[in-house]
Amino acid sequence: MAETQAIEHGTETRQRILDAAAEVFAEHGFGGAGVDEIARRAGVNKAMLYYHIGDKAALFGEVVSAIVGRIADAVTAALADTDDPSERLRAIPRAFARTVRERPFLPQLMLREIAAGGPHLPPHVAERMAEVMGMTRAVLEEGCTKGTFRKVDPLITHLLLIGTTMFMANALRMRERFPTALGRALQGAAELDAMTDRMVDIALNGITQNEARGGN
Amino acid sequence: MAETQAIEHGTETRQRILDAAAEVFAEHGFGGAGVDEIARRAGVNKAMLYYHIGDKAALFGEVVSAIVGRIADAVTAALADTDDPSERLRAIPRAFARTVRERPFLPQLMLREIAAGGPHLPPHVAERMAEVMGMTRAVLEEGCTKGTFRKVDPLITHLLLIGTTMFMANALRMRERFPTALGRALQGAAELDAMTDRMVDIALNGITQNEARGGN
Amino acid sequence: MAETQAIEHGTETRQRILDAAAEVFAEHGFGGAGVDEIARRAGVNKAMLYYHIGDKAALFGEVVSAIVGRIADAVTAALADTDDPSERLRAIPRAFARTVRERPFLPQLMLREIAAGGPHLPPHVAERMAEVMGMTRAVLEEGCTKGTFRKVDPLITHLLLIGTTMFMANALRMRERFPTALGRALQGAAELDAMTDRMVDIALNGITQNEARGGN
Amino acid sequence: MAETQAIEHGTETRQRILDAAAEVFAEHGFGGAGVDEIARRAGVNKAMLYYHIGDKAALFGEVVSAIVGRIADAVTAALADTDDPSERLRAIPRAFARTVRERPFLPQLMLREIAAGGPHLPPHVAERMAEVMGMTRAVLEEGCTKGTFRKVDPLITHLLLIGTTMFMANALRMRERFPTALGRALQGAAELDAMTDRMVDIALNGITQNEARGGN
DNA sequence: CATGAATGAGTCTTCATTCAT
DNA sequence: AATGAATGAAGACTCATTCAT
Numbered sequence: 074m075a076e077t078q079a080i081e082h083g084t085e086t087r088q089r090i091l092d093a094a095a096e097v098f099a100e101h102g103f104g105g106a107g108v109d110e111i112a113r114r115a116g117v118n119k120a121m122l123y124y125h126i127g128d129k130a131a132l133f134g135e136v137v138s139a140i141v142g143r144i145a146d147a148v149t150a151a152l153a154d155t156d157d158p159s160e161r162l163r164a165i166p167r168a169f170a171r172t173v174r175e176r177p178f179l180p181q182l183m184l185r186e187i188a189a190g191g192p193h194l195p196p197h198v199a200e201r202m203a204e205v206m207g208m209t210r211a212v213l214e215e216g217c218t219k220g221t222f223r224k225v226d227p228l229i230t231h232l233l234l235i236g237t238t239m240f241m242a243n244a245l246r247m248r249e250r251f252p253t254a255l256g257r258a259l260q261g262a263a264e265l266d267a268m269t270d271r272m273v274d275i276a277l278n279g280i281t282q283n284e285a286r287g288g289n
Numbered sequence: 290m291a292e293t294q295a296i297e298h299g300t301e302t303r304q305r306i307l308d309a310a311a312e313v314f315a316e317h318g319f320g321g322a323g324v325d326e327i328a329r330r331a332g333v334n335k336a337m338l339y340y341h342i343g344d345k346a347a348l349f350g351e352v353v354s355a356i357v358g359r360i361a362d363a364v365t366a367a368l369a370d371t372d373d374p375s376e377r378l379r380a381i382p383r384a385f386a387r388t389v390r391e392r393p394f395l396p397q398l399m400l401r402e403i404a405a406g407g408p409h410l411p412p413h414v415a416e417r418m419a420e421v422m423g424m425t426r427a428v429l430e431e432g433c434t435k436g437t438f439r440k441v442d443p444l445i446t447h448l449l450l451i452g453t454t455m456f457m458a459n460a461l462r463m464r465e466r467f468p469t470a471l472g473r474a475l476q477g478a479a480e481l482d483a484m485t486d487r488m489v490d491i492a493l494n495g496i497t498q499n500e501a502r503g504g505n
Numbered sequence: 506m507a508e509t510q511a512i513e514h515g516t517e518t519r520q521r522i523l524d525a526a527a528e529v530f531a532e533h534g535f536g537g538a539g540v541d542e543i544a545r546r547a548g549v550n551k552a553m554l555y556y557h558i559g560d561k562a563a564l565f566g567e568v569v570s571a572i573v574g575r576i577a578d579a580v581t582a583a584l585a586d587t588d589d590p591s592e593r594l595r596a597i598p599r600a601f602a603r604t605v606r607e608r609p610f611l612p613q614l615m616l617r618e619i620a621a622g623g624p625h626l627p628p629h630v631a632e633r634m635a636e637v638m639g640m641t642r643a644v645l646e647e648g649c650t651k652g653t654f655r656k657v658d659p660l661i662t663h664l665l666l667i668g669t670t671m672f673m674a675n676a677l678r679m680r681e682r683f684p685t686a687l688g689r690a691l692q693g694a695a696e697l698d699a700m701t702d703r704m705v706d707i708a709l710n711g712i713t714q715n716e717a718r719g720g721n
Numbered sequence: 722m723a724e725t726q727a728i729e730h731g732t733e734t735r736q737r738i739l740d741a742a743a744e745v746f747a748e749h750g751f752g753g754a755g756v757d758e759i760a761r762r763a764g765v766n767k768a769m770l771y772y773h774i775g776d777k778a779a780l781f782g783e784v785v786s787a788i789v790g791r792i793a794d795a796v797t798a799a800l801a802d803t804d805d806p807s808e809r810l811r812a813i814p815r816a817f818a819r820t821v822r823e824r825p826f827l828p829q830l831m832l833r834e835i836a837a838g839g840p841h842l843p844p845h846v847a848e849r850m851a852e853v854m855g856m857t858r859a860v861l862e863e864g865c866t867k868g869t870f871r872k873v874d875p876l877i878t879h880l881l882l883i884g885t886t887m888f889m890a891n892a893l894r895m896r897e898r899f900p901t902a903l904g905r906a907l908q909g910a911a912e913l914d915a916m917t918d919r920m921v922d923i924a925l926n927g928i929t930q931n932e933a934r935g936g937n
Numbered sequence: 938c939a940t941g942a943a944t945g946a947g948t949c950t951t952c953a954t955t956c957a958t
Numbered sequence: 959a960a961t962g963a964a965t966g967a968a969g970a971c972t973c974a975t976t977c978a979t
Contacts, residue, residue, distance in 0.1 A: 087943085102401070105320015108970060118944050123971065125942090181404045187459050189318070189399035229488050232456040235450065240452030241445065243403050274444050279495030302959085324953060334961050336955075341959090345953065518938090534837070537752015540974060551938055552976075556919045557938095561974065616836035617750065619888070622895050661920050664888040665881065672884030673877065675835050705876050720775030734963080758951060766965050771950065773963090940979085947967075947973060 087125045090115045095136045099178030102185050103133055103193050134195040137186060140179055141201045147172050148205055153172040159217030159281070163273045165209055166238045170269040173242050206231050213280075225280045233276060241268045303341050306331045311352045315394030316400050319349055319409050350405030350411040353402060356395055364386050364421055379489045381425055382454045386456045386485040391485050396458040422447050429457070429496075441496045449492060459486045518629030522547045522555050526628040527568045534617050535565055535625050564629040569618060572611055573633045579604050580637055590648030591713070597707045599642055602701040605674050621691075638663050651711045657712045665708060672699045735773045738763045745786045747826030750782055750833050751841050782843040785834060788827055789849045793821050806864030807929070811921045813857055814886045818917040821890050854879050861928075873928045881924060887919055889916045907924035 093115035098108045108129055112119040126132050151164035173179050186194060211229040216222035241263055309331035313322045324345055328335040342348050367380035389395050402410060423449040432438035458481055511610045525547035544551040559563050581603055583596035605611050618626060641663040648654035674697055741763035745754045760767040774780050799812035821827050834842060838865055857879040864870035890913055 088298070099363050099404075102318040102413070103321060104318050107968085109968085111505075119970090120945080120972075121943065129970070139337075143323055169472070184400050184404035187456070187463075188397045190397070190459070190463050212321070213314065225491060226484070226487055228460070228485055229453075229457065230491070232460060233453045233491065235487060236452045236456030237449045240403070240448040240455075243446065244448060247403075247406050271442055272449060275441060275446070275449065275495035276309070276491065277495070279491035279493070304944070323951085325951085336961060336962085394950090508760065527732055531836075534750040534752050534833070536749050536754070539972080541972085550938095551974095552941085553939060555975070570824050611838045613838070619895075620747075620832035620836065621750070621890050622829070622891070642772065657923060658916070660892065661885075661916055663924070664892060665885045665923065667919060668884045669877075669881045669886030672835070672887075673881040675838070676876070676880060679835075679838055680837070700874070700877055703874055704881060707873060707927035708923065709927070711923035711925070757945090757947090766963095767949095768951075768966080769964060777949070941977105942979105944975085944976075945973100948971075949969100950971100951969065952964085952967080954967105956962105958961085958963105 086115075086117060086121065086244075090117060090122055090125060090132075090164065091135055092130050093196060095140070095176070095178055095182065098133060099181040099185070103129075103189065108132075127199055130193055133193045134198070136197045137182065137193075138195060138201075141174065141198050142183060143176070144169060144172050144179075144200050145205050148208055151211070158212060158219055158221045159277055161212045162209075162234075162277065164268070165205075165212070166264070166273055167236045168266045169235060169238045170242070173265060175178065178244070180239045180246075184239055184243065191231050209234065216280075220282060222280050223282050230276070230280065234273070237272050238265075240267055241265060241272065302331075302333060302337065304414050306338055306341060306348075307351055307355060308331060309355070310348050311392070311398065312394055314349060314352055315401070316398035317432065319345075319405065324348075346409055349409045350414070353409075354411060354414045354417075356392065356398060358383060359392070360388050360395075361421050364424055368424060368428070374428060374435055374437045375493055377428045378425075378432065378450075378493065379486070381421075381428070382485050382489055383482070385451060385454045386458070386481045389454075389481060393462075396455045396462075400455055400459065402446045425450065434498075436498060438496050439498050444494070446496065450489070453483075453488050454485055457481060457488065485492050518547075518549060520554065520563075522549060522554055523567055523571065526564050527572070527614065528610055530565060530568055531613040531617070535561075535633075562625055565625045567612065569625075570627060570630050570633075572608065572614060573630050573637075575608070575635050575643070576601060576604050576611075577633050580640055584640060584644070590644060590651055590653045591709055593644045594641075594648065594709065597637075597644070597703070598666045598701050598705055599698070601667060601670045602674070602697045605670075607699060608698070609678070613678075614669045616671055616675065619648065621622060629690070644656075648712075650712060654712050655714050662708070662712065666705070669704050670697075671699055673697060673704065731934075734763075734765060734769065738770055738773060738780075738786065739783055742780050743788070743824070743826055743830065744832075746784055747829040747833070748780060751777075751837065756780075757841070778841055781841045782846070785830065785841075786843060786846045786849075788824065788830060789846050789853075791824070792817060792820050792827075793849050793853050796856055800856060800860070806860060806867055806869045807925055809860045810857075810864065810882075810925065811918070813853075814858070814882045814917050814921055815914070817883060817886045818913045821913060825894070828887045856883065864928075864930055865886060868930060870928050871930050877906065878924070878928065882921070885914075885920050886917055889913060889920065 088110070094106075094111045097111045097114065097273035101107070104128075108122065109119060111132070112122050115122070122132070126135060147168040148165055151168040152161055154164065155161055193198065206228070213222060213225065213227045215228060217224055245265055245268075296361070306327070310327045312330065313327045317323075322345075324338065326333060327348070328338050331338070338348070342351060345471055363384040364381055367384040368377055370380065400405055407415065426443035429438060429441065429443045429446060431441075459479060461484075517593055522543070526538075526543045527545060529543045533539075533707035540554065541551060543564070544554050547554070549557075554564070558567060579600040580597055581598040586596065587593055600609075623631065638660070644655065645659045645662060647653060649656055677697060677700075738759070742754075742759045744762065745759045749755070754777075756770065757767060759780070760770050762768070770780070774783060795816035796813055799816040800809055802812065805810055811910065839847065854876070858875035861870060861875045861878060865872055893913060893916075
């Protein structure tokens with residue numbers, strides 16, 4: 074879709090490396106990931122990894138950049154589909170959930186990087202994340218203007234929608250690994266899309282104007 | 290908890306080690322943390338660290354165990370203070386937020402471990418986390434019975450309350466590190482306690498029975 | 506010298522490579538020099554470097570050979586200009602100094618290779634160096650015969666003239682890099698040609714027959 | 722002599738490492754030297770090398786520092802033995818030559834570092850080298866005052882004495898390695914001490930006041 | 938002639954862990 | 959309870975060299 078115009082050099086090898094890197098970074102974090110293992114999983118010589126992309130930090134930057142870009146694109150596309158504030162707000166975590174379905178390591182990667190506080194985060198990626206946050210704010214303000222939503226803090230709302238989605242995605246992943254205890258608590262959890270919808274129900278219920286629901 | 294009967298050897302040294310370890314694990318993750326640095330920050334010889342606690346995995350286990358225990362205790366204590374379902378539900382993320390105030394590295398550590406999917410997590414710690422989840426469920430069911438809450442998925446609600454709190458705590462931490470972009474988006478954010486309260490307002494609004502709010 | 510009959514392939518590219526190699530070998534030594542950097546500075550593809558010249562050792566051989574050849578030629582030419590023993594002796598370090606002016610990295614390269622003891626030195630280059638040494642001896646013997654010089658060890662004299670010139674050339678290079686201490690000691694040093702002349706004054710004074718200076 | 726007061730930790734291992742490092746740096750230069758080989762020759766684990774001393778640059782700094790210190794001490798001591806300007810001047814290269822006899826790799830190391838222009842040279846070492854240069858100047862000025870020497874450039878004279886000594890030391894080393902050509906030119910060369918004396922004869926002859934030699 | 942891609946052995950450095958004292 | 963020294967494996971990264979095109 075985006076690469077139709079020109080086939081740059083080594084696109085195929087480069088992509089294999091980035092895919093492998095995403096996996097390994099997700100599994101072990103930046104510090105715990107091994108360049109050797111990334112190369113091995115990508116099926117390329119370790120030196121090629123440096124030739125094509127650069128050092129570990131550059132590798133990480135590319136991976137995170139691609140993922141954040143993908144999410145931002147997904148959210149942008151989703152918002153274009155409707156004008157109803159509630160539907161637009163719902164579209165945001167849905168876009169996340171859909172992206173997660175294609176890239177299962179995404180939540181791990183995001184949680185890890187957020188936890189780390191972004192020391193390996195290239196600046197332009199931070200910009201892109203802020204953009205998505207800005208979309209949530211725009212939707213909320215719009216809903217406020219139309220009288221659909223009551224006034225709520227956009228940052229909190231954004232974190233609620235996204236944070237919860239990421240946590241749920243992770244919880245589903247952990248379900249299989251903990252047969253006891255924690256596993257039991259997670260039994261019966263639906264798929265991420267369904268859970269996201271139910272979560273948004275709660276949130277929308279919480280921020281919708283009272284009169285819109287019955288004169289309160 | 291288990292070792293209360295007797296003050297074992299080097300309690301003070303042991304604690305200094307665990308504190309340093311918590312810091313370093315939070316900053317760099319399990320893989321990225323270095324035993325050398327933990328020892329240096331604790332001001333003890335590296336060999337003593339092995340003598341007092343054990344290897345890196347044991348160290349991590351102790352740290353996580355202590356933190357989860359502390360949170361579970363805080364939540365338990367908070368729930369004892371009131372009978373009102375809404376207040377009880379609010380108490381849960383509040384207990385988290387309060388614990389974070391004392392142990393600022395807690396959210397990093399939790400997010401990281403959740404992202405990792407718990408490969409270094411001792412089983413009894415998972416038990417304890419499930420316990421806390423169970424408390425949320427109990428509060429929700431109780432609220433349902435009393436007619437205060439409508440029926441919502443307890444897992445989703447728990448993750449919403451806790452996940453959002455953790456995300457907010459981290460967002461506050463990142464505010465100082467990203468002067469541009471992301472930083473601007475985080476400007477004006479209040480303190481964690483205040484943010485948590487506002488977040489719970491939305492959630493409570495979302496799960497409270499309509500008639501409780503005005504006959505809808 | 507051997508390839509004069511025909512202009513072989515890529516003379517210009519070849520020369521750019523050798524110039525770049527001389528620079529890099531001078532700066533970092535044989536072990537520290539990188540083929541990649543040589544190629545980059547020469548503005549050629551790394552593979553071309555192997556195509557045109559050969560491996561790292563061949564590259565080094567060519568560079569040193571060219572330089573020793575250039576010096577030998579310069580000394581030979583200079584000796585042809587006069588018959589006076591003193592002037593002839595002075596001509597030798599002067600030829601060095603003049604060559605250094607055109608190829609500033611020459612003393613570094615020579616000092617390094619001399620220090621290394623010539624493990625990368627092609628045999629014919631050693632021959633050429635011996636030749637130059639032979640010229641000094643010839644001049645000294647000649648001066649002895651004519652009664653201008655007293656009998657001195659030709660090897661020592663040669664090393665005195667050349668070694669000191671090389672050291673002075675390097676001292677001038679270091680002057681700029683050490684603003685303190687060593688730098689101050691080097692302040693006020695003249696240019697290499699002038700310094701060489703003054704050094705030769707001392708040496709000539711030292712090896713000239715006493716009676717020859719009697720009326721001086 | 723200097724270490725009598727206190728035996729610091731790991732003095733023996735540390736010294737073995739430094740000795741091996743001096744050898745390897747002398748043979749291959751900074752860039753060409755391998756930490757692995759240094760460790761192997763010292764008979765220690767590679768990690769111990771970092772534990773005791775530090776990285777490659779620190780290792781090099783220690784080696785050079787020790788050598789320069791040793792030379793400076795030797796020169797200082799030698800100058801204390803006599804008041805005669807000629808003898809004092811002669812003492813300087815003699816101290817070098819004597820130091821070389823004990824540490825045969827010294828000239829290689831010095832030539833290499835001088836060639837490199839001191840990029841790995843710790844500042845205090847440069848200070849020490851400047852000190853030695855200052856001693857030569859002092860001796861020359863003193864000789865001038867006493868009417869023994871004529872006025873000559875102290876920097877040039879210093880480089881002449883030291884540079885030639887270093888070159889001679891190296892020439893002797895190369896004698897064995899080049900049976901042909903260059904080797905023949907070096908045949909018959911005496912030992913370094915003898916050569917140094919003859920070199921100084923020339924230099925002293927060159928800088929001594931004419932009238933002082935009037936009756937010769 | 939020229940290039941980008943590839944490789945395997947090498948580089949320096951740090952790791953988690955243990956032991957003798 | 960405490961320490962400095964030791965170790966082997968692994969870490970990230972670069973090297974000189976070659977090949978297909």
